[in-house]
Amino acid sequence: xxxxxxxxxxxxxxxxxxxxxxxxxxxxxxxxxxxxxxxxxxxxxxxxxxxxxxxxxxxxxxxxxxxxxxxxxxxxxxxxxxxxxxxxxxxxxxxxxxxxxxxxxxxxxxxxxxxxxxxxxxxxxxxxxxxxxxxxxxxxxxxxxxxxxxxxxxxxxxxxxxxxxxxxxxxxxxxxxxxxxxxxxxxxxxxxxxxxxxxxxxxxxxxxxxxxxxxxxxxxxxxxxxxxxxxxxxxxxxxxxxx
Amino acid sequence: xxxxxxxxxxxxxxxxxxxxxxxxxxxxxxxxxxxxxxxxxxxxxxxxxxxxxxxxxxxxxxxxxxxxxxxxxxxxxxxxxxxxxxxxxxxxxxxxxxxxxxxxxxxxxxxxxxxxxxxxxxxxxxxxxxxxxxxxxxxxxxxxxxxxxxxxxxxxxxxxxxxxxxxxxxxxxxxxxxxxxxxxxxxxxxxxxxxxxxxxxxxxxxxxxxxxxxxxxxxxxxxxxxxxxxxxxxxxxxxxxxxxxxxxxxxxxxxxxxxxxxxxxxxxxxxxxxxxxxxxxxxxxxxxxxx
Numbered sequence: 001x002x003x004x005x006x007x008x009x010x011x012x013x014x015x016x017x018x019x020x021x022x023x024x025x026x027x028x029x030x031x032x033x034x035x036x037x038x039x040x041x042x043x044x045x046x047x048x049x050x051x052x053x054x055x056x057x058x059x060x061x062x063x064x065x066x067x068x069x070x071x072x073x074x075x076x077x078x079x080x081x082x083x084x085x086x087x088x089x090x091x092x093x094x095x096x097x098x099x100x101x102x103x104x105x106x107x108x109x110x111x112x113x114x115x116x117x118x119x120x121x122x123x124x125x126x127x128x129x130x131x132x133x134x135x136x137x138x139x140x141x142x143x144x145x146x147x148x149x150x151x152x153x154x155x156x157x158x159x160x161x162x163x164x165x166x167x168x169x170x171x172x173x174x175x176x177x178x179x180x181x182x183x184x185x186x187x188x189x190x191x192x193x194x195x196x197x198x199x200x201x202x203x204x205x206x207x208x209x210x211x212x213x214x215x216x217x218x219x220x221x222x223x224x225x226x227x228x229x230x231x232x233x234x235x236x237x238x239x240x241x242x243x
Numbered sequence: 244x245x246x247x248x249x250x251x252x253x254x255x256x257x258x259x260x261x262x263x264x265x266x267x268x269x270x271x272x273x274x275x276x277x278x279x280x281x282x283x284x285x286x287x288x289x290x291x292x293x294x295x296x297x298x299x300x301x302x303x304x305x306x307x308x309x310x311x312x313x314x315x316x317x318x319x320x321x322x323x324x325x326x327x328x329x330x331x332x333x334x335x336x337x338x339x340x341x342x343x344x345x346x347x348x349x350x351x352x353x354x355x356x357x358x359x360x361x362x363x364x365x366x367x368x369x370x371x372x373x374x375x376x377x378x379x380x381x382x383x384x385x386x387x388x389x390x391x392x393x394x395x396x397x398x399x400x401x402x403x404x405x406x407x408x409x410x411x412x413x414x415x416x417x418x419x420x421x422x423x424x425x426x427x428x429x430x431x432x433x434x435x436x437x438x439x440x441x442x443x444x445x446x447x448x449x450x451x452x453x454x455x456x457x458x459x460x461x462x463x464x465x466x467x468x469x470x471x472x473x474x475x476x477x478x479x480x481x482x483x484x485x486x487x488x489x490x491x492x493x494x495x496x497x498x499x500x501x502x503x504x505x506x507x508x509x510x511x512x513x514x515x516x517x518x519x520x521x522x523x524x525x526x527x528x529x530x531x532x533x534x
Contacts, residue, residue, distance in 0.1 A: 029297075029298075032298050033298045036298075036300070036301050039301055040301070076312035076313055076315070076316040077316060078316060078319045078320055078323060081316060081320060082320075082323075083362050085512065087313070087316065115406070115507055115508075116363070116507060116512070117366055117367060117507060118367070118504075118505035118506065118507060119505065120377060120504070120505055121366060121367050121378070124376065124377070125366070131375065131376060132366065132367065132369075132375050132376075132378070133365075133366060134369075134370075135370070235511075238317070241313070241317045242317060242320065242321065
């Protein structure tokens with residue numbers, strides 16, 4: 001066998017062909033499951049889309065590198081399920097481009113953080129983590145509350161996501177800046193359109209406790225409060241499995 | 244291109260390459276390396292047979308052991324629930340005083356309650372349940388919605404100003420921002436309210452008097468004529484407990500901007516027995532604090 005290799009590596013062309021063949025096996029094994037992905041991933045007909053404000057919050061989450069310390073992936077382990085809730089399903093990341101599963105937990109997992117704590121807590125915690133959790137080692141993100149959110153380019157973000165398969169309509173793209181404003185300003189005339197376009201379950205609230213031009217804090221809290229709440233399929237499926 | 248020249252010094256074959264009379268040896272790879280390579284390859288083959296491995300069209304090879312993480316975590320959770328079921332069932336069905344009287348059962352409540360509290364409640368109420376800025380201290384005798392275990396369990400279920408349909412609702416109006424009171428009137432109310440509790444009072448009697456009238460007209464509907472609260476989320480203002488602070492600055496903010504605390508609903512996250520257990524745990528904490 002080693003004699004064969006000894007002979008093979010002495011012929012450039014034969015050796016190149018052999019390398020391509022062997023590397024091709026690795027490539028095929030990685031790519032082949034994608035051919036049937038539509039049949040192997042669960043269906044979630046009730047899945048909602050991220051609103052423009054939540055997309056903006058997600059971008060801030062990525063910009064600030066939150067994924068470096070927080071995962072968004074509840075594993076199929078008893079400890080994980082008991083602390084964080086039903087384990088994550090692939091379909092729940094259907095509209096995540098890129099996915100933010102993460103691989104390190106300096107802080108807790110955030111896959112189902114939405115609704116677990118109040119907006120006030122999220123804001124107070126982001127402003128000064130140690131004011132509410134004395135043992136925390138998270139940095140302060142108070143500046144997010146002082147930074148106005150750039151909403152003018154949100155339509156383009158939605159368009160880019162549509163290109164990779166998120167079903168945003170033309171109406172959603174056209175109204176993105178107005179919807180971002182309206183979601184954090186429930187008394188404004190822009191609020192009604194958000195629920196109409198993104199579903200009644202969309203959380204339209206003054207996330208920082210005051211209405212008006214949204215800040216980056218509004219966007220990030222809106223995103224955190226929707227994590228794990230775009231679909232109920234995981235809870236339903238695992239409740240059924242437990243029967 | 245067979246090279247069969249042997250280096251007379253080491254006894255190894257040479258590659259046939261020569262630089263200025265120095266010949267390159269073709270030293271063989273040590274045997275243990277081949278051995279480990281062979282072992283890992285063998286391990287891979289055994290693993291493919293035993294564990295889920297290869298994709299095959301729309302399915303995959305399941306492996307002889309039939310391992311599946313989803314099934315195993317489900318059965319692990321079932322097993323854990325079964326181990327807890329004996330005493331968990333009692334928590335679920337027995338009356339609260341009966342549970343509180345059972346020392347063995349209360350020991351379980353303390354152990355499990357501590358974990359549940361740390362995972363779910365400690366972020367706002369603090370690890371020791373002593374609260375924080377705007378988040379109530381649960382170890383005191385001051386309760387906005389009632390401090391008996393049934394009421395606490397119900398508050399945990401529906402939340403306060405939450406999205407739940409039965410949510411407890413309370414709102415301190417923004418008397419200043421919404422122009423219900425003049426800034427001077429707010430100062431009078433603050434002086435009067437501070438005179439009710441054990442706070443230093445050096446205010447002119449006229450101001451207190453004016454504050455008393457304003458209080459009766461604007462605040463008594465929720466806080467009661469005697470300012471002791473009427474139990475529906477409006478706090479007792481005559482005691483020494485302050486959720487948002489009892490100093491002049493905090494009270495001014497409360498009266499000007501209003502307050503509306505939120506507590507999430509836990510109906511979807513915790514089971515009924517878990518909520519009952521947490522209520523018992525909290526009441527027990529208070530008992531420990533104030534023997």
